Amino acid sequence: MVTLAQPRYIAAHGRDVEVKALVKSRAEPGLWLEEVPVPAVGPDDVLIRVLRTGICGTDLHIFAWDDWARQNIPVPLVVGHEFVGEISALGAEVADLALGEIVSGEGHLVCGRCRNCMAGRRVQCSRTASVGVNRAGAFAEYISIPSGNVWRHSDGVDLDVAAIFDPLGNAVHTALTFPVLGEDVLVTGAGPIGIMAALVARHAGARFVVVTDPSGYRRRLAGSVGLTLAIDPGETPLSEAMRELGMREGFDVGFEMSGKPSALRSMLAAMCHGAKIAMLGLPSEQFAIDWGHLVTNMITLKGIYGREMFETWYWMSVLVNAGLDVSPVITHRFACEEYESAFSVVQAAECGKVVLSWADR
Ligand code: NAD
Ligand code: ZN
Numbered sequence: 001m002v003t004l005a006q007p008r009y010i011a012a013h014g015r016d017v018e019v020k021a022l023v024k025s026r027a028e029p030g031l032w033l034e035e036v037p038v039p040a041v042g043p044d045d046v047l048i049r050v051l052r053t054g055i056c057g058t059d060l061h062i063f064a065w066d067d068w069a070r071q072n073i074p075v076p077l078v079v080g081h082e083f084v085g086e087i088s089a090l091g092a093e094v095a096d097l098a099l100g101e102i103v104s105g106e107g108h109l110v111c112g113r114c115r116n117c118m119a120g121r122r123v124q125c126s127r128t129a130s131v132g133v134n135r136a137g138a139f140a141e142y143i144s145i146p147s148g149n150v151w152r153h154s155d156g157v158d159l160d161v162a163a164i165f166d167p168l169g170n171a172v173h174t175a176l177t178f179p180v181l182g183e184d185v186l187v188t189g190a191g192p193i194g195i196m197a198a199l200v201a202r203h204a205g206a207r208f209v210v211v212t213d214p215s216g217y218r219r220r221l222a223g224s225v226g227l228t229l230a231i232d233p234g235e236t237p238l239s240e241a242m243r244e245l246g247m248r249e250g251f252d253v254g255f256e257m258s259g260k261p262s263a264l265r266s267m268l269a270a271m272c273h274g275a276k277i278a279m280l281g282l283p284s285e286q287f288a289i290d291w292g293h294l295v296t297n298m299i300t301l302k303g304i305y306g307r308e309m310f311e312t313w314y315w316m317s318v319l320v321n322a323g324l325d326v327s328p329v330i331t332h333r334f335a336c337e338e339y340e341s342a343f344s345v346v347q348a349a350e351c352g353k354v355v356l357s358w359a360d361r
Contacts, residue, residue: 022339185208
């Protein structure tokens, strides 16, 4: 039996108090910092006082109000899904978490009843709901999520790194889908998730980790974290990089992290027979690839979505504890009130991960 503690804010200011949140409150480009009620806490929910949040490509789509956002986002909606915070209140049925614990949340709420959920393969749930997309998100002083989605961090975790466990999870999920020990790994797309996946492959014992990206900023960022090579796909053919490294038969494992057709095509051409490709990059439309090449070279191509619940989260925590340092990927930090500047930086893509601060501990 657990008591429902008063969230600090409510205890200090009374029940009717409203809290700051970034809201998609109008069906037009933009986001607005508004006052909203403290989210409701059901019997199995956890109320989290948000400390830091990360901005993701999805948030940019919502900000810009593009076709995808128009079709998928209910208005009004508190947005955002990458966060860390401290537990502020527990629903009456939550028994295994404690006030004050530092936690993040898995942003995909699974149905629990579909075939895959029933089999324990929650990442493959056919009816997920998403924090900050279909239900109230994390760009707020408080978020309420089901206790089953809460991930408790290790003691002493860096709050900025904890804030980006969601995309780090995409990176870990991709990077550890196929064995990389001793393998040569090609990563197309040196965005924050591509660079983190490359770092995980390195940490997991890959021999060469080569990344490609047309953006000079992103190649420099990739270069600064100690990967084997960061090349411009428009300037240096992968065959030349392979020659330089003394590779004979192509890359063993590929991570497609850009969603761009030309990236997947050039990757396919540079892989060895029997290679494995994990594809996280989300193409915006259909495109053709050389399927004959994929078949005759016996290449496996696997789509990657979200994070394994909760094996990926476990790996993230232990890898970070064991010295995996993804902090160089965080290049900008802003107070939540400066969200417009933060979104412009992400929009311009001259950045790694951008973190917004909502509160100090
Ligand atoms: P990002 O947009 O910051 O990074 C993508 C990078 O790819 C950019 O640096 C861009 O310059 C680079 N790029 C563009 N064309 C390229 C080409 N031809 N070759 C190589 N690189 C190229 O995105 P991110 O936040 O790092 O996310 C990576 C991808 O993963 C995006 O496509 C995103 O939509 C997708 N994503 C998927 C999931 C999932 O669950 N499947 C989750 C999060 C993000
Ligand atoms: Zn399900």
